[in-house]
Amino acid sequence: MIISVASGKGGTGKTTIAVNLALTLAETEPVCLMDCDxxxxxxxxxxxxVLEGRAKVTVxxxxxxxxxxxxxxxxxxxxxxxxxxxxxxxxxxxxxxxxGCGGCTLLCPTxxxxxxxxxxxxxxxxxxGAISHIHGKLKIGSPLAPPVVKAVKNHKQNMPEDIISIxxxxxxxxxxxxxxxxxxxxxxxxxxxxxxGLHDLTLAVDMVSELQVPFGVVINRAxxxxxxxxxxxxxxxxxxxxxxxxxxxxxxxxxxxxxxxxEFPEVKKAFQDLWHEICATAERV
Amino acid sequence: xxxxxxxxxxxLDADFDPRFGRCKYFVIVDLDTEEHRVEQxxxxxxxxxxxxxxxxxxxxxxxxxxxxxxxxxxASRALEAAGIKVFVMDSGTVRGAITAYKEGTLTxxxxxxxDSHTGLNMS
Numbered sequence: 001m002i003i004s005v006a007s008g009k010g011g012t013g014k015t016t017i018a019v020n021l022a023l024t025l026a027e028t029e030p031v032c033l034m035d036c037d038x039x040x041x042x043x044x045x046x047x048x049x050v051l052e053g054r055a056k057v058t059v060x061x062x063x064x065x066x067x068x069x070x071x072x073x074x075x076x077x078x079x080x081x082x083x084x085x086x087x088x089x090x091x092x093x094x095x096x097x098x099x100g101c102g103g104c105t106l107l108c109p110t111x112x113x114x115x116x117x118x119x120x121x122x123x124x125x126x127x128x129g130a131i132s133h134i135h136g137k138l139k140i141g142s143p144l145a146p147p148v149v150k151a152v153k154n155h156k157q158n159m160p161e162d163i164i165s166i167x168x169x170x171x172x173x174x175x176x177x178x179x180x181x182x183x184x185x186x187x188x189x190x191x192x193x194x195x196x197g198l199h200d201l202t203l204a205v206d207m208v209s210e211l212q213v214p215f216g217v218v219i220n221r222a223x224x225x226x227x228x229x230x231x232x233x234x235x236x237x238x239x240x241x242x243x244x245x246x247x248x249x250x251x252x253x254x255x256x257x258x259x260x261x262x263e264f265p266e267v268k269k270a271f272q273d274l275w276h277e278i279c280a281t282a283e284r285v
Numbered sequence: 286x287x288x289x290x291x292x293x294x295x296x297l298d299a300d301f302d303p304r305f306g307r308c309k310y311f312v313i314v315d316l317d318t319e320e321h322r323v324e325q326x327x328x329x330x331x332x333x334x335x336x337x338x339x340x341x342x343x344x345x346x347x348x349x350x351x352x353x354x355x356x357x358x359x360a361s362r363a364l365e366a367a368g369i370k371v372f373v374m375d376s377g378t379v380r381g382a383i384t385a386y387k388e389g390t391l392t393x394x395x396x397x398x399x400d401s402h403t404g405l406n407m408s
Contacts, residue, residue: 076341082334085341087367094359097334 002165003278004184006208008200010171012190013220013244016254018168019046020261021188024271026130030163032156033128035135036180037170038121038148044135045257047128054124057136057151058117059100059144064091068112075104075113099144121148123155132159145176153183173200173207181208186282187215188241193225198232205238216281218274221246239281242274289313289343290382291353295323297380303354304404306336312379313346316387335404336360340367352382352391355399365395373398 005018015037022033035043062075062084071089076082083097084104095118105113120142125134136152138145149170156165169180181187187208191201201217208215217233222243233240244250244267253263261268291308293300302308306328314321324346328339336356340363343351350370364371372391374382385391 080332082331082337082341085337085363085366087341087344087363090366092337092363092366094334094337094362097337097359 001186001282002167002184004167004169004181004187004213005190006169006177006181006187006204007171007190008173008202008204009191009197012171012192012197013218014171014190015043015046015168016260017188017190017218017220017244018166019043020259020267020271021274022047022131022166023259023261024268025164025166025275030132030160031130032132032134032159032163032165033168034152034156034165035133035168036149036152036176037168038136038138038145038152038176039170041135041137041168043168044128044133046259047131047133048257049126049128049131049133051124051126053126054122055151055155056119057121057123057148058119059098059147060102060105060115061095061098061100061118062093062104062113063116064093065112065114066091068110070110070112072109074107074109078103078107096141096143100147120144121151123148123151125155132163145170146179149176149179153180173203178207178211181213182211184213186278187213188218188278189215190218190220191229192221193219193223193227193229195225195228197225198229201229202232205236214282216241216277219243239277241277241281242270244270286317286350287313287315287346287348288383288386289346289348289351290379291326291351292323292379297321297378297383299379301352301354301374301377301379301382303376304407305351305353305356305360306331306334306339307404307407308339308353311339311343311346311351313348314383334359337363340364340369343367343369350386352386355403356394356397357399357401357403358397359401361395361397371395 035041069089073086076086083094085092121138136148170176191197216239223246290312291302292310292312293302311324328335344367352372
């Protein structure tokens with residue numbers, strides 16, 4: 001089973017929910033936590049895993065042999081990102097814009113284009129107690145997060161099949177988030193009862209609906225703001241799976257890199273209940 | 286010879302557009318015949334590499350120089366490879382840009398004058 005943890009708004013508590021759910025489940029089940037927020041992975045700050053391996057993530061970018069080029073221009077026509085610019089028989093490439101689709105190489109009639117790997121990030125894996133941990137790190141300056149996200153998810157092939165995977169997604173609703181959430185069996189949308197939390201939740205709901213991933217909402221910092229978030233969920237028939245109260249002690253624990261379920265028994269109970277709600281909701285859809 | 290001016294509208298009295306890759310229009314002027322034509326910039330809708338796309342378009346129009354506000358690193362590389370000179374100004378009309386070019390009062394630049402994606406944040 002794959003459960004992704006996403007949100008529209010940043011800073012709502014995705015990592016808190018993902019890490020504490022993983023810790024709760026790890027007491028009885030095999031669990032893997034995949035941190036797909038490759039621009040700023042932070043689950044390791046709480047899990048403190050011992051890393052066992054790392055692999056480079058690359059995309060294939062074009063290299064042009066101008067001696068073979070006939071200046072037909074097809075490479076430039078196919079590229080949606082303008083990463084290759086044919087000016088007659090002089091062809092410029094912009095590797096940092098390339099998404100590695102291979103279209104230019106495929107279309108070149110004279111075989112003047114070959115591909116070279118461009119490193120855009122790394123995947124690292126290891127263990128934190130009973131939890132398997134995988135995370136990706138996008139290379140600074142590289143704008144292309146989805147291949148690193150996919151590499152993190154692909155690494156799960158090395159895990160036992162019955163493992164429960166929890167994916168900590170990036171914030172927002174853009175390509176890296178879609179790459180993280182796609183293929184999940186269930187998605188937790190973490191939000192907070194503020195106007196920003198509600199606004200960005202509606203975007204996230206649209207995204208997971210489009211992806212046809214069953215989902216439910218976790219309200220973090222419950223007790224803040226007003227009731228419009230709950231009203232929205234009721235009106236849209238969205239299941240609220242759990243509410244984590246707004247509590248200064250929780251914030252202090254988080255700020256120290258602590259684990260909520262180990263310090264607060266009521267939070268542990270909330271995560272056990274959350275897991276039952278996920279299973280019950282996933283069965284209904 | 287032909288020059289291009291980045292423009293916010295389709296006539297000579299329109300304000301010039303300080304964006305290069307994401308400008309609305311290119312006014313292309315033939316300095317020998319004094320004729321001009323207006324082209325919509327397809328770079329405005331590019332998923333990425335708008336400046337590269339715009340440079341490619343201008344190369345196809347066989348312009349020798351472009352007058353704009355800023356060029357980013359990718360646009361600059363593409364324009365240089367295409368042999369298109371870059372002149373910059375701060376504000377004014379398309380007509381004013383042409384006059385200033387003829388009088389030789391514009392600044393020619395080589396290399397980027399700004400970071401990537403500047404034009405995306407100026408709309």
